[in-house]
Amino acid sequence: MAGSDDMLNDDHYPAYTMGRAADIVGASQDFLRRLGEENLIVPFRSAGGHRRYSRHQLRLAARARELVDKGTALEAVCRIISLEDQLEAALQHNRDHECR
Structure with a gap:
C-alpha cells in the first residue's frame, strides 16, 4: 500500500476539494464544473x-482560466488544451523511442 508521502508526491492524486x-486556480466552482x-x-x-x-x-484548469480571461471561448480553450496535451505526449513518446 502506498504511503501518505507517495500520495502527496503523486501529481494525479485527487487531494483537493472543489x-x-x-x-x-482563482476561478469559481461553476468554472470547474464547466x-x-x-x-x-x-x-x-x-x-x-x-x-x-x-x-x-x-x-x-489554471491554463483554461488564463485563456478564457483573454477572451477565448471555453469550448475552444478545452480543445486547445487537449491538443497541447496530445502533442506533448507524442513528443515525449518520440523522445523515449529515439534511435541511439
Whole structure:
C-alpha cells in the first residue's frame, strides 16, 4: 500500500476539494464544473459524491482560466488544451523511442 508521502508526491492524486481547487486556480466552482462538462478535467468522486482534483488537473484548469480571461471561448480553450496535451505526449513518446 502506498504511503501518505507517495500520495502527496503523486501529481494525479485527487487531494483537493472543489472549494480549495477553485481558490487555488482563482476561478469559481461553476468554472470547474464547466471544465468537467467539457471533459477537460474529470474529477475523482469521493464515496460521498464530492469532486476531488489533482495538481495536474489544477494546472489544466489554471491554463483554461488564463485563456478564457483573454477572451477565448471555453469550448475552444478545452480543445486547445487537449491538443497541447496530445502533442506533448507524442513528443515525449518520440523522445523515449529515439534511435541511439
